Amino acid sequence: MAQEQLHFASDYQEGAHPRILQRLIDTNLMQTPGYGTDEICESARARIREACAAPQAAVHFLTGGTQTNAIVIKAVLQPYQGVVSAVSGHVSVHEAGAIEAGGHKVMTIPSESGKISAAAVEQFVADYEGDDNKAHMVMPGMVYLSQPNEFGVLYSLEELTAISNVCRRHHLPLFLDGARLAYALACPENDVSLADIARLCDVFYIGGTKCGALLGEAVVLPNPDLIPHFFTIIKQNGALLAKGRVLGIQFDELFKDNLYAELCKTAIDCAHRIKAALQEAGLPLCFDSQTNQIFFIIDNEKMKKLGEKAVYNFGEKYDESHSIIRFCTSWATTVENTEKLCEIIKSL
Amino acid sequence: MAQEQLHFASDYQEGAHPRILQRLIDTNLMQTPGYGTDEICESARARIREACAAPQAAVHFLTGGTQTNAIVIKAVLQPYQGVVSAVSGHVSVHEAGAIEAGGHKVMTIPSESGKISAAAVEQFVADYEGDDNKAHMVMPGMVYLSQPNEFGVLYSLEELTAISNVCRRHHLPLFLDGARLAYALACPENDVSLADIARLCDVFYIGGTKCGALLGEAVVLPNPDLIPHFFTIIKQNGALLAKGRVLGIQFDELFKDNLYAELCKTAIDCAHRIKAALQEAGLPLCFDSQTNQIFFIIDNEKMKKLGEKAVYNFGEKYDESHSIIRFCTSWATTVENTEKLCEIIKSL
Amino acid sequence: MAQEQLHFASDYQEGAHPRILQRLIDTNLMQTPGYGTDEICESARARIREACAAPQAAVHFLTGGTQTNAIVIKAVLQPYQGVVSAVSGHVSVHEAGAIEAGGHKVMTIPSESGKISAAAVEQFVADYEGDDNKAHMVMPGMVYLSQPNEFGVLYSLEELTAISNVCRRHHLPLFLDGARLAYALACPENDVSLADIARLCDVFYIGGTKCGALLGEAVVLPNPDLIPHFFTIIKQNGALLAKGRVLGIQFDELFKDNLYAELCKTAIDCAHRIKAALQEAGLPLCFDSQTNQIFFIIDNEKMKKLGEKAVYNFGEKYDESHSIIRFCTSWATTVENTEKLCEIIKSL
Amino acid sequence: MAQEQLHFASDYQEGAHPRILQRLIDTNLMQTPGYGTDEICESARARIREACAAPQAAVHFLTGGTQTNAIVIKAVLQPYQGVVSAVSGHVSVHEAGAIEAGGHKVMTIPSESGKISAAAVEQFVADYEGDDNKAHMVMPGMVYLSQPNEFGVLYSLEELTAISNVCRRHHLPLFLDGARLAYALACPENDVSLADIARLCDVFYIGGTKCGALLGEAVVLPNPDLIPHFFTIIKQNGALLAKGRVLGIQFDELFKDNLYAELCKTAIDCAHRIKAALQEAGLPLCFDSQTNQIFFIIDNEKMKKLGEKAVYNFGEKYDESHSIIRFCTSWATTVENTEKLCEIIKSL
Incomplete structure (x- = not known):
């Protein structure tokens, strides 16, 4: 669900x-x-x-x-x-x-x-x-x-x-x-x-x-x-x-x-954690983004597996067997959920 | 104020x-x-x-x-x-x-x-x-x-x-x-x-x-x-x-x-009270409105006096000495405030 | 034809x-x-x-x-x-x-x-x-x-x-x-x-x-x-x-x-002739136009008769039995044709 | 001139x-x-x-x-x-x-x-x-x-x-x-x-x-x-x-x-003559156009010389020393003028 x-x-x-x-x-x-x-x-x-x-x-x-x-x-x-x-x-x-x-x-x-x-x-x-x-x-x-x-x-x-x-x-x-x-x-x-x-x-x-x-x-x-x-x-x-x-x-x-200056600090921290996890999992980033959007390239099989556990944003086809997708953290993102996502990424 | x-x-x-x-x-x-x-x-x-x-x-x-x-x-x-x-x-x-x-x-x-x-x-x-x-x-x-x-x-x-x-x-x-x-x-x-x-x-x-x-x-x-x-x-x-x-x-x-059907019943009731007060005060209605907007004609001197106690919506000039103004009740209007307004109207 | x-x-x-x-x-x-x-x-x-x-x-x-x-x-x-x-x-x-x-x-x-x-x-x-x-x-x-x-x-x-x-x-x-x-x-x-x-x-x-x-x-x-x-x-x-x-x-x-200043003088002259003919025929003008457009009121029966011999521009219904129509002279209008039109008007 | x-x-x-x-x-x-x-x-x-x-x-x-x-x-x-x-x-x-x-x-x-x-x-x-x-x-x-x-x-x-x-x-x-x-x-x-x-x-x-x-x-x-x-x-x-x-x-x-089907035959013939002259002069065409527009690459010095004798349409810079320009024949183009242009092209 x-x-x-x-x-x-x-x-x-x-x-x-x-x-x-x-x-x-x-x-x-x-x-x-x-x-x-x-x-x-x-x-x-x-x-x-x-x-x-x-x-x-x-x-x-x-x-x-x-x-x-x-x-x-x-x-x-x-x-x-x-x-x-x-x-x-x-x-x-x-x-x-x-x-x-x-x-x-x-x-x-x-x-x-x-x-x-x-x-x-x-x-x-x-x-x-x-x-x-x-x-x-x-x-x-x-x-x-x-x-x-x-x-x-x-x-x-x-x-x-x-x-x-x-x-x-x-x-x-x-x-x-x-x-x-x-x-x-x-x-x-x-x-x-x-x-x-x-x-x-x-x-x-x-x-x-x-x-x-x-x-x-x-x-x-x-x-x-x-x-x-x-x-x-x-x-x-x-x-x-x-x-x-x-x-x-x-x-x-x-x-x-x-508030506006502080509000998104956790989102940025969480994005950094996700980037680190992607790196560890060998999933290459598309852009060197410093903020809350992380675009990366993923094998379509892994993408399917990922999709069972996490909701991402589909970007576009990269090649026949790979896609570009995006994770996005928000002002409401928790470190706890981010850590769960990082575990999922590493386990792909 | x-x-x-x-x-x-x-x-x-x-x-x-x-x-x-x-x-x-x-x-x-x-x-x-x-x-x-x-x-x-x-x-x-x-x-x-x-x-x-x-x-x-x-x-x-x-x-x-x-x-x-x-x-x-x-x-x-x-x-x-x-x-x-x-x-x-x-x-x-x-x-x-x-x-x-x-x-x-x-x-x-x-x-x-x-x-x-x-x-x-x-x-x-x-x-x-x-x-x-x-x-x-x-x-x-x-x-x-x-x-x-x-x-x-x-x-x-x-x-x-x-x-x-x-x-x-x-x-x-x-x-x-x-x-x-x-x-x-x-x-x-x-x-x-x-x-x-x-x-x-x-x-x-x-x-x-x-x-x-x-x-x-x-x-x-x-x-x-x-x-x-x-x-x-x-x-x-x-x-x-x-x-x-x-x-x-x-x-x-x-x-x-x-809720949508019930929400405005008080507003309508209050509008009727205001119309009755206007009638009693001899202030003629412009339209026979059944709802929450009440357009009426008022002497400019009385309008000025009214404006000290109540906020209305100015419509337009009626003639040299009269104006058309509007009262509007809302879903949040209270009978209590309406009664106060009616008293003000009657005292003009 | x-x-x-x-x-x-x-x-x-x-x-x-x-x-x-x-x-x-x-x-x-x-x-x-x-x-x-x-x-x-x-x-x-x-x-x-x-x-x-x-x-x-x-x-x-x-x-x-x-x-x-x-x-x-x-x-x-x-x-x-x-x-x-x-x-x-x-x-x-x-x-x-x-x-x-x-x-x-x-x-x-x-x-x-x-x-x-x-x-x-x-x-x-x-x-x-x-x-x-x-x-x-x-x-x-x-x-x-x-x-x-x-x-x-x-x-x-x-x-x-x-x-x-x-x-x-x-x-x-x-x-x-x-x-x-x-x-x-x-x-x-x-x-x-x-x-x-x-x-x-x-x-x-x-x-x-x-x-x-x-x-x-x-x-x-x-x-x-x-x-x-x-x-x-x-x-x-x-x-x-x-x-x-x-x-x-x-x-x-x-x-x-x-040329531009001279070009339409005949048109204006012809328009004046038409206005005079309309007046003579008792067909009232709608506007006191000085130029080449002449709007007038005409009985619908006469309008029908007129239409057999001259092409006019229909304006709008005036009342149940009358219409407003327009004659328009142009830089190319001739006095000869205008005189023919005047005769027609007078004979309605 | x-x-x-x-x-x-x-x-x-x-x-x-x-x-x-x-x-x-x-x-x-x-x-x-x-x-x-x-x-x-x-x-x-x-x-x-x-x-x-x-x-x-x-x-x-x-x-x-x-x-x-x-x-x-x-x-x-x-x-x-x-x-x-x-x-x-x-x-x-x-x-x-x-x-x-x-x-x-x-x-x-x-x-x-x-x-x-x-x-x-x-x-x-x-x-x-x-x-x-x-x-x-x-x-x-x-x-x-x-x-x-x-x-x-x-x-x-x-x-x-x-x-x-x-x-x-x-x-x-x-x-x-x-x-x-x-x-x-x-x-x-x-x-x-x-x-x-x-x-x-x-x-x-x-x-x-x-x-x-x-x-x-x-x-x-x-x-x-x-x-x-x-x-x-x-x-x-x-x-x-x-x-x-x-x-x-x-x-x-x-x-x-x-007429519409015949009108431009000379224009096409003339365009072919111009293309041949450009080829002979070693000026490369940009596109293999069959019609009356001929885009070609020209050395800027030659372009200047050409411009003294013929009016062309400038396209865009090709590189530091070359440009793309266009000749265009029309339904009114004559073979005589085209031949003159061809001579000019060959003499650049």
Whole structure:
């Protein structure tokens, strides 16, 4: 039965951090105005601004990642512009065409381990600018990346700074998707702080759904002028919650007492244990991920055996007899279950 | 101060019915698959199908009203079609252009007390069909109404049946917006059941946000063939929650033990008390609303005085010295506070 | 047979002014670069800039009216904005939803004889600005009108100036649709010159299709900064002709030797004759049109009789026994045929 | 100076076949109804149906290639679907994002010399169908190719038949872009007739702009049911010409007396001469093109020298010292000028 299996398929399988549920109970009969104009949302915004060292930032709460990516991109781009992304970027492959539905091309550039580089962005822009036919082509209008990226890999501060520099030289807003940002912040290897992100990016979001909230993503605009009338845009795109405080509660708790920075430390520790077990079992990693997603190659027979005891996420066919699959730890993962999984891995 | 005032401005000012919060706690560490494919969502769907006597219905959970209206309309219409609505219909005036952003014209028809009639739909279709230039015009592609309507007024079963008949004769899907449906169901005057709606409409939604849920609207397609691939459409439009079970929990509780049908009875009782007080105070009602929204005309001086003690919703200017304002009771409204409000009204 | 009838149904029933055809022949084997970058287009642009006394203006050639209206509106508006128009404005009723397909609401305001007024625009903006819920509503983003308007009626210089002043005070770009502009310019009553339009409007187009060209509309942006990257926008919207010179030829001829200003004088003269005949026959005019469109009310029996001898354009039902129909003269209308039509009218 | 140079940059540099100009003159004062409902358009449609052996086909006239591609794709696809194309397909790279502006992803598959294969389509569909997450992805909804393709290369009847078979097995409409179809039909190597195309494809267009018309593309729907209400869709997308007969004239002439099949024979002959000259000069071809586009690799120094005497189309950088450039013959190209070009090539 499913409940006897160990679940390591994704980081949105549990509910929310208990403090969030408690806050929902504590505030339940408070009467607040709607649409995120309430005091709880204001408090959450203030905490986020402080954590990002971005006192002027606008903060908007949306409900999920695809929605946030689609709306931010649509709001930043002009109709004749596209968004530059890694081929493997989430907006390129996993949004069911949401970006294109908003009218924009995803302009893919080469990447390594899912990371784009300042040089690749520079080259792409140079190719466009140098093209005689550029007026017949989509203009690159912003750059998208995620931290950690689609494969759980981190950008270093040096890398992110270099990309930011290229973007600013070419007046391309830089958008950082932080759906799993708490997992980056919890990594010992990570040297990119929230304040760095707020300084280097033009718009980014702090993930809630995969990081201990029931739902919610907090979009941060260090300079609010980047997107005028964002409130109306959010409404028009069906992303404005009437009971906006539900989202405010998530982030007011996540950003109280440093919770967001601490929340995922166990998840990272557990991911390291799993990587060690995979190594011991001779199952090669696909990417040198520092965060909570572990992609590895496995013989199909072993995969079948593994599947009897643990729930993983299938990636794709690697070759005729091997597959790429993913384990994912979460803010709710326990060391105990992780140790059980490690034993299973070693026994394959 | 705000907290000393009586709040009767809207029905989304409180949190959720306590049973919903309890369920969130009880299920918090359950591990479920994402995107509404979990067992809680399945249970909620089964309960809704049963309540609607629509065993074949597809049920999808979205997060809010504007989102639901925009996505359903976009999914049902062909690009060259528009949606027929009352001038005062929610999709016509209060969605920040969400319907047009999806590419469709809202085609307005006359209404009385916010209600459209079978005759008005028939006439509109006849005018279109009889127009020599119809190929140069937007084709009516579906009909939208809400129960209760924008002014809290109910369609009778006879009226809804007549509209449904016209729609079916012209192959126009009929879409019922039930953002406040629980308030309709709680009315003694109401003779339209969920099963009637499922029988007479082609797509409708059961409101959660304004009816005791933290958030959520349940779209019901009695015949799922009306919108193929609706799951992907929801995803593409940024409306698919990763932790879909959060929505499933809302509706699984609301549809357990007849809660949805009972939940708003006090709200209706309180609305009747307020109407009686307004009548006693000589403040004329704008519409003969049977539900929880009460629109009335008030002298601006009295409005100012009222505003010191109670929070209402401003409608619009009536004439130089009068305004139209709205009181709104909710599933969380108490008789005690209502009585206080009635005293204030009478003392104006 | 059709060829025996007199055709007064519309102003796009004939081909083009002979000079345009001659120029097509003269230039046929010239080899020019594509997409409107050729010398003929440049010459046409220079002539239009001169005629408009707008030396800095950008001039773009598109192929038809719906296309031009849709693209200009989409290019000027932000996604959360709508276009303000008379209820009877062409963009409101006769574009098959092209404006909405571009994502924008047509926000209708009251009009008289199809003309909007500065006061009505002012009121509409004031209502929006004063609405507590304006962030939930579509923002007025530009104003649309046509000269002559949908019913052939002219704006006076005073009226246009007043509207322009309101628009500039509220930073609303003013867009003038000049699909039939040559008919306005040919009217003795007209006191609005091309230079006035270029001074008072932010974007407008000079109609070719209905004014002696095979096809084509010339969009003029007195200040090109209003729409950056308009070339790419035109391309993206499928409106860029590879053989752009075909359009350049139309306007290079129309703006040579004052042709555009002279071209429609006979049409206006003929329209006056028809109006006089209608008056004599006791058929009341619907609007006091100064240009080439004449809307009048006719008994259905007479309409039937008329239809045996002349082709008109059916407008709409007036009452049970009367209809509104339109005669339209064109740049190619002859006095001879007009006199025949007048005889028919008088004999009804 | 430019006029002394030989022009081989593209096939839309001249006007139109003289018969088309003559027809414009002959019909100039005919009065016809608008929007393509006239007798000339009807005649052109009848000729095209006959040439395609598709008696039931619907034929619609649009003005240009980007417009036609964008509208056909938007009209065929559901919002959640994308169009499958070669990476090098015109819709993928040269439409300024027109397809995405219509809301759809261009889903690229591998190609050889710009040609997709039945196997590549089959594989792409299989990958999609086999993906556990397919409901989160864009669904392939149609297949796009052009004949000749972007590099002037022809699909054989066998290849096109195989692709058609795969498409029909998977219910994917097959769309053939025939912007340069006359050049394919004029090739001795070509074994795909118009009737074959009408039999194997679900929608295609016959290019006019690049094939001797002033402007215009004829969309053919062998089974009109594929796109209901296409007239209104064309109007809504701003592609309906008021003087539709201008387009009808182009195609009525092109399809009279077998002109369309004969028109480009000289262009093909001239292209062969140029290819021979390039070979003699040791300038390698990039693709084995059978039609009027010749892509070849040239040393940058020679390119500069060539540019003084002939106008070519720049493709892209090949390596540090070489470029890829294109010569293009047209229906108006003369053997005399071609021989001059060949001499220049040989003398480089």
